[in-house]
Amino acid sequence: MDQWYLDYGEPAWRAQTEEHLTRMDTWTVETRNLFEATLAWLSQWACARTYGLGSKMPWDPQFMVESLSDSTIYMAYYTVAHLLQGGDITGHTVGPLGVTAEQMTDEAWEYIFCDGPWPNPEPFPREKADVMKHEFNYFYPFEMRSSGKDLVQNHLTFSLYNHVAIFPEDKWPLGIRTNGHLMINGQKMSKSKGTP
Incomplete structure (x- = not known):
């Protein structure tokens, strides 16, 4: 079938991400070695699927972004979620700023997260965007993300690549810490084995 790929092996993008990793x-040395090894082999990654939950490909909505490629920069959204959703994790409640999901255009996100120009016509009052921008600038870059070491070879490395591609350098992650695996009856705990 036709497939969409992210070209993680593109030399300039890879070099930027490798340079970022050095800082x-x-x-742990183990985690650094895992990132370095992954950056050395990771190339084109099939990033789309046709079933399940997830984000639709904006340019080809018959596909969804596959789960390891999806949500690699969600930490940025966490900085403003309380203002947009007011604690309602379902997204059905408009948060304290009174800004709806439809008003959050690509241009508004670009203004908040990447210092882009404020759109004209404006989707909502700029003062509300400035409140979100303040929150984002206060909490980003994140100092530590903690996750399972098995995600270094995909999701966590994708997160580094995507931060480098999307955000200005002063918003790139400061640290990622990995943890080991919990053992149950001498085996790694795993959803695929029926252990939560």
């Missing part, structure tokens, strides 16, 4: 805290 990032990984807490």
Whole structure:
């Protein structure tokens, strides 16, 4: 079938991400080595699927972004979620700023996260965007993301690549720490084995 790919092996993008890794805290040599090894082999990654939950490809909505490629920069959204959703994790409630999901255009996100120009016509009052921008600038870059070491070979490396591609350098992650695996009956705990 036709497939969409992210070209993680593109030389300039890879070089930027490798350079960023040299300045990032990984807490252990093992984690740093895992990132370095992944950056050395990772190339084109099929990033689309036709079933399940997830984000639709904006340019080809018959496909969804596959789960390891999806949500690699969600930490940025966490900085403003309380203002847009007011604690309602379902997204059905408009948050305290009174800004709806439809008003959050690509241009508004670009203004908040990447210092882009404020759109004209404006989707909502700029003062509300400035409140979100303040929150984002206060909490970003994140100092530590903690996750399973098995995600270094995909999701966590994708997160580094995507931060480098989307955000200005002063918003790139400061650290990623990995943890080991919990053992149950002498085996790694795993959803695929029926252990939560």
